[in-house]
Amino acid sequence: MQIKVNGQVHEVDVEADMPLLWILRDELGLTGVKYGCGIAQCGACTVQMDGMAVRSCQVPAENIGDSEITTIEGFGTPDSLHAVQAAWVEHQVAQCGYCQSGQIMQAASLLAETPDPTDEDIDLVMSGNLCRCGTYPRIRAAIKSAAATLRES
Amino acid sequence: MGRARTIARRSFMIGSAAILGGVAFGVYIVRKPHDNPLKAQLDPGEVTFNPYVTISEDGIRLITTHVDFGQGVRSIEAALIAEELDVELDQFQPEFAAPDPAYYNTANGAELVPFAAFDDSFVASSVRSAAGASFKVLGLMATGGSSTIPDQYTKLRQAGAVARETLRLAASRETGTAVEELRTARAKVILPDGQEISYTDLAATASGLDPVTNVTLREPSEWRFLGKPMQRLDILAKSTGELKYGIDQNVAGMVHAAIRVNPRRGGTMNSYDASAAEAMRGVRQIVPVTGGVAVIADNTWRAFKAANAITFDWGQANYPEEMDGHWQILSDSFVEDRLDRVWRDDGDVAGSFDAGDVITAEYRAPYVAHQPLEPLSAIVLVSEDSAEVWAGSQLPRYVQQKVAAIAGLDPDAVTFHQQFVGGSFGHRQEFENITLAAEIAVQILGTPVKLTFTREEDFALDFPRQIGISRSRGAVRDGQVDSWELDIATASVTDSQSGRLGLPIPGPDGQIAAGAWNMPYAIPNLRVRAYRVPGLAPVSSWRSVGASSAAFFSEGFLDELIRVANADPMEERLRLVNNDVHRKVLEAVAEMSNWGGALGENRGRGLALVESFGVPVAEVIDVTMTDRGIRIDNVWVAADVGRVLDPVNFDNQVKGGVIWGLGHAMNSEITYADGMPQQTNYHEHEGMRLYQCPQIEVRGLENNPKIRGVGEPPVPPAAPALASAIFDATGMRLREMPFHKFIDFV
Numbered sequence: 094m095q096i097k098v099n100g101q102v103h104e105v106d107v108e109a110d111m112p113l114l115w116i117l118r119d120e121l122g123l124t125g126v127k128y129g130c131g132i133a134q135c136g137a138c139t140v141q142m143d144g145m146a147v148r149s150c151q152v153p154a155e156n157i158g159d160s161e162i163t164t165i166e167g168f169g170t171p172d173s174l175h176a177v178q179a180a181w182v183e184h185q186v187a188q189c190g191y192c193q194s195g196q197i198m199q200a201a202s203l204l205a206e207t208p209d210p211t212d213e214d215i216d217l218v219m220s221g222n223l224c225r226c227g228t229y230p231r232i233r234a235a236i237k238s239a240a241a242t243l244r245e246s
Numbered sequence: 247m248g249r250a251r252t253i254a255r256r257s258f259m260i261g262s263a264a265i266l267g268g269v270a271f272g273v274y275i276v277r278k279p280h281d282n283p284l285k286a287q288l289d290p291g292e293v294t295f296n297p298y299v300t301i302s303e304d305g306i307r308l309i310t311t312h313v314d315f316g317q318g319v320r321s322i323e324a325a326l327i328a329e330e331l332d333v334e335l336d337q338f339q340p341e342f343a344a345p346d347p348a349y350y351n352t353a354n355g356a357e358l359v360p361f362a363a364f365d366d367s368f369v370a371s372s373v374r375s376a377a378g379a380s381f382k383v384l385g386l387m388a389t390g391g392s393s394t395i396p397d398q399y400t401k402l403r404q405a406g407a408v409a410r411e412t413l414r415l416a417a418s419r420e421t422g423t424a425v426e427e428l429r430t431a432r433a434k435v436i437l438p439d440g441q442e443i444s445y446t447d448l449a450a451t452a453s454g455l456d457p458v459t460n461v462t463l464r465e466p467s468e469w470r471f472l473g474k475p476m477q478r479l480d481i482l483a484k485s486t487g488e489l490k491y492g493i494d495q496n497v498a499g500m501v502h503a504a505i506r507v508n509p510r511r512g513g514t515m516n517s518y519d520a521s522a523a524e525a526m527r528g529v530r531q532i533v534p535v536t537g538g539v540a541v542i543a544d545n546t547w548r549a550f551k552a553a554n555a556i557t558f559d560w561g562q563a564n565y566p567e568e569m570d571g572h573w574q575i576l577s578d579s580f581v582e583d584r585l586d587r588v589w590r591d592d593g594d595v596a597g598s599f600d601a602g603d604v605i606t607a608e609y610r611a612p613y614v615a616h617q618p619l620e621p622l623s624a625i626v627l628v629s630e631d632s633a634e635v636w637a638g639s640q641l642p643r644y645v646q647q648k649v650a651a652i653a654g655l656d657p658d659a660v661t662f663h664q665q666f667v668g669g670s671f672g673h674r675q676e677f678e679n680i681t682l683a684a685e686i687a688v689q690i691l692g693t694p695v696k697l698t699f700t701r702e703e704d705f706a707l708d709f710p711r712q713i714g715i716s717r718s719r720g721a722v723r724d725g726q727v728d729s730w731e732l733d734i735a736t737a738s739v740t741d742s743q744s745g746r747l748g749l750p751i752p753g754p755d756g757q758i759a760a761g762a763w764n765m766p767y768a769i770p771n772l773r774v775r776a777y778r779v780p781g782l783a784p785v786s787s788w789r790s791v792g793a794s795s796a797a798f799f800s801e802g803f804l805d806e807l808i809r810v811a812n813a814d815p816m817e818e819r820l821r822l823v824n825n826d827v828h829r830k831v832l833e834a835v836a837e838m839s840n841w842g843g844a845l846g847e848n849r850g851r852g853l854a855l856v857e858s859f860g861v862p863v864a865e866v867i868d869v870t871m872t873d874r875g876i877r878i879d880n881v882w883v884a885a886d887v888g889r890v891l892d893p894v895n896f897d898n899q900v901k902g903g904v905i906w907g908l909g910h911a912m913n914s915e916i917t918y919a920d921g922m923p924q925q926t927n928y929h930e931h932e933g934m935r936l937y938q939c940p941q942i943e944v945r946g947l948e949n950n951p952k953i954r955g956v957g958e959p960p961v962p963p964a965a966p967a968l969a970s971a972i973f974d975a976t977g978m979r980l981r982e983m984p985f986h987k988f989i990d991f992v
Contacts, residue, residue, distance in 0.1 A: 108527060111547055112547065115545065115546060115547035118494075118546070119502070119545040119546050119547065120545070122496065124487075124490065124493075124494035125486070125487020125488065126487070127493075127619070127620070127668075128493070128546075128621065128698075129619050129620075129621070129701065129928075130701045130927050130928050131550075131700065131701055131702075131927075132701075132927055132929070134927055134928040134929045134932070135619060135928055137619055164487070165486065165487030166486075166487055168486075168487075169486060170486060170488075171482045171483070171486055171488065174485070174486070178485045178486060181485040182477075182481050182482060182485050185477065185478060185481055185894050185895075185898065186485070187316075187478070187480070187481060187484035187485060188316035188317070188318070188669075188898055188899075188902060189315055189316025189618065189619070189620070189667065189668045189669040189670075190316065190480065190483075190484030190485075190489060190668070191316075191491060191618070191619040191620045191668025191669060192619050192668075193484055193485060194487040197485065215936070216936060216937035217937070219936045220935045220936045220937040221935075222936070223619065223928055223932060223933075223935065224619070224936075225617065225618050225619050225669045225671070225906075225933060226316050226669055226902045227901055227902030227903070227904070227905030227906055227909075227934070227939075228898065228901075228902065229905060229934075229936045229939040230901050230939065230941070230942055231898065231901075232936065233936070233939075
C-alpha cells in the first residue's frame with residue numbers, strides 16, 4: 094500500500110491491522126513517533142492525520158487511506174522550529190523528553206482549533222498525553238506562549 | 247542530630263559491601279588511582295588529561311559519567327567541566343562514558359552508612375570514608391540516590407581545570423611566553439598581545455606533557471555558567487523528535503524480539519503452546535528464556551502480536567497470591583525476630599505514655615510501579631568472542647558482567663553503549679531487559695537482536711516500590727508533641743536488589759525507615775524502629791526509595807499529634823526543629839504560602855518537612871473540597887541542596903518530584919491477584935495527568951553544608967502534606983495510599 098507521510102509517498106508491504114505507529118517507526122524509521130502504551134492511554138504516539146491529532150497506535154493500516162500524515166519529523170527542525178517547538182525550547186519543557194513529540198503534536202492541534210486556549214481548554218485537550226517526569230507546569234506555560242506567538246504572526 | 251542516639255542491633259559494621267571494602271582491600275589499593283580508560287582509545291594527535299576530557303585537532307570531547315534519564319546530568323556534568331576548562335557550551339561533543347572503574351561513584355557509598363546527613367562526627371566521617379573507599383576499589387559506577395552532583399561537583403571541575411592548565415603549559419612551550427601571562431577563554435589560549443591559539447591546535451604539544459595537577463578551583467562568584475540558568479544540551483533534539491533513545495536505535499541486520507515471562511515473579515514456566523504464533527507472518531523463531539519464551543520476528547509489532555498469541559501454564563510465585571496475604575505478613579512482622587534496627591531512641595519512650603493524650607494509628611503504603619514512558623528495551627549482539635549492548639542502565643558495569651556471564655565471555659569483551667533513557671525513577675536500576683536480550687542473542691550468534699517490552703510486559707515484570715505498614719503511638723502534653731513510638735515494617739529493597747545483583751549486604755537496611763528516623767525534630771521521647779519483612783513480592787528503588795513510604799508514615803502521624811495538641815503545624819514544627827538548615831526551609835515555605843493567612847470556605851492547608859538524601863524539603867499544599875471532590879490548588883516547595891547549579895533544571899526537577907509524589911499518592915498502586923500484578927497499563931496506574939496538576943512554586947535555598955542532588959528529595963513530603971491538607975479541609979484523616987480509594991479527586 095501507499096502512505097503519505099510528511100509530504101512524501103512511501104510504498105509499504107504490511108498487514109491491514111498493523112498500526113500506523115509501527116509502520117512509521119519500524120517500516121519508515123520515523124522514530125520521533127514514540128511507543129508508550131499501545132492502547133491510546135499515553136499520547137506518546139500522537140501524529141496528525143490531515144491536521145488532526147490522532148493516536149497512531151489506534152490507526153490500522155487499512156484506515157489510513159490517502160490521509161496526509163504529519164509526524165514530529167515533518168513539523169519543524171532544529172534550524173527551523175515550529176512556534177510550538179520554539180516555545181517548548183524557550184520554556185525548557187523536556188526532562189526525559191520521551192512524551193514531548195506527542196505533547197507538541199497535540200498542542201499544535203489544540204492551537205489550530207483554539208488560538209487562545211483557557212486553562213480549561215488546555216486541561217481538556219492535553220490530559221490524554223501522559224508525562225511521567227511531571228513537566229505539566231511547563232507544558233501549560235509553553236502552550237500559552239506559543240499561542241501568543243501564533244496569534245501575532 | 248548528634249542527639250539522635252542510634253543503636254545497631256546486629257553489628258556496627260553496617261552498610262556494608264562498603265565497609266568490607268575499605269577494611270579488606272588495604273590502604274595501598276584504596277589510594278591507588280584508577281587508570282584513565284581514554285588513553286587506550288585515542289586517535290593519533292589526540293590528548294587526554296583525565297577520564298573526562300580529550301582534545302584533538304578535530305574537536306573537544308567531554309565524557310559524562312552518569313546515565314541521563316531526564317534528570318539532566320549530561321548537561322550539568324558537561325557544564326562542570328566546561329566551567330573550568332574555559333569552553334562554551336556549544337564548543338564540545340558530549341559522550342557517555344563506557345563502563346570503567348575510573349568512573350566509580352564517590353558519593354553513593356557514603357549514603358549507605360547509618361548516620362544522619364548532617365552528622366559530621368569522627369565516627370560518621372570515618373565510616374563514610376570507608377564506604378566511599380569500597381566503591382572506589384570495586385569501581386562501582388552507579389546512577390541513583392540523587393548522587394550525581396555530590397559525586398561530580400569537585401571531580402569534574404578539577405578535570406576541567408587540569409586540562410586547562412595543561413593546555414596553558416603547552417601554549418607556553420610553543421610560544422615561549424610565561425604561563426602566568428597566558429589567559430584562556432572560549433577554547434583558546436590568549437597571549438598578552440591578543441594572539442589566540444585554539445585548544446585543538448595545542449593537542450599535539452599537550453600530549454607530550456604530564457597533566458598539570460596542581461590547580462585551584464574558581465570561586466562561585468567567578469562562574470560563567472554554573473549557578474545561572476542554562477539551556478539543556480539535549481533540549482533541541484528533545485523538542486524536535488531527533489533524539490534517539492535506546493528503543494529507537496537501529497543496528498544493521500538486527501531482528502526484533504518480544505518476550506512473555508511468568509508474571510508471578512520468580513515462578514517457572516511449566517509449559518507453553520506457540521503453535522498459533524509460529525504460523526504468524528514475520529515470525530522467525532521462538533526461543534526459551536529464563537521463566538518464559540521470546541519471539542524473534544522481522545519487526546516489533548509482529549513480535550508483540552505473536553508473543554500475545556502464545557498460551558502458558560505458569561508456575562507459582564514464592565509470595566502470597568492475593569493482597570490479603572501480603573498485608574498479613576506485614577502485620578505479623580512487628581516482632582523481635584524481624585527487628586532490623588532501632589534507628590533512634592531519644593529520651594524515655596517506654597515510660598512516657600503514662601499521662602497526656604495518647605493516640606495510636608496504623609499507616610499503609612502499597613506497592614507502586616515505576617513505568618517510565620519509554621518501555622524497557624535492549625539491543626544485544628553476541629559473537630564468538632565478543633558482545634555489544636545498546637541500552638540505558640544505571641549500573642553499566644554490572645550489566646557488562648551479567649551479559650559476559652550469559653555469553654561466556656570476559657567482561658572486557660562486552661562493549662556497552664549507554665543510551666538516553668525516556669525516564670527511569672529507579673526502573674533502570676534493574677536490568678532484566680538486558681539479560682533477557684542477551685539470552686536471546688546467544689541463541690542467534692552474530693545477529694543483533696532488539697528486545698522491546700510491551701507496556702503490559704513492562705508492568706508485569708516491574709519490581710515495584712516496597713509495600714509497608716507503620717504503627718505509631720504518641721502523646722501530647724500541654725499542647726506540645728511529647729512522646730512518639732514509630733515502628734515501620736516494609737519489604738527490603740536492599741535485600742531484593744542485592745539478591746539480583748549477587749551482592750551480600752550484611753547489616754540493617756538503611757532504607758526501611760529513611761526519611762523518618764532522621765526527622766529533624768527534638769521530640770523529648772522518640773523511638774524509631776525498622777522491621778525487615780521477608781516473603782513479599784520482589785521490590786526495587788522507586789524515586790526516593792524508603793522515604794517514599796517511611797516519611798508518609800512519620801510526617802502523617804506527626805500531623806495527627808500536632809492537631810491533637812491543638813497546635814499549628816508550622817509553629818509546632820518550628821518549635822521542634824533542631825537545626826538552622828531545616829528551620830530556614832520551613833520559614834521559606836511559610837513566607838511563600840503566607841502561612842497563617844485566611845483560606846476561605848471549604849479549603850484546607852497542609853505541611854510536611856522531610857530530609858532525604860541529605861536534602862531538607864518542606865512543602866505546603868492548599869486544597870479545596872469541591873462538589874466533585876478534592877482539588878489541589880497550590881504547592882509551595884523549599885529545598886536546600888547547598889548550591890543550586892542550574893536554577894531551570896532545579897525548578898523542573900522539584901516540580902516533577904512533587905507531581906510524582908502527589909500523583910501516585912492519589913491514584914496509583916500495584917496489587918496482586920493469583921500471584922500476578924493486576925494493573926496492566928496506564929489506565930490502571932497513571933500517576934498524575936495534566937488536569938490534576940496544581941500551581942507549584944519552588945525556592946532553592948543554599949544553607950546546606952554539603953552540595954546535594956534534587957531528583958528524589960521533593961517526592962517524600964508530597965503525600966503527607968496532601969493528607970494534612972485534606973484533613974484540614976474535610977476532617978478526614980488518610981492513612982493509606984492511594985488516597986482515591988477513600989476520597990474523590992477532581
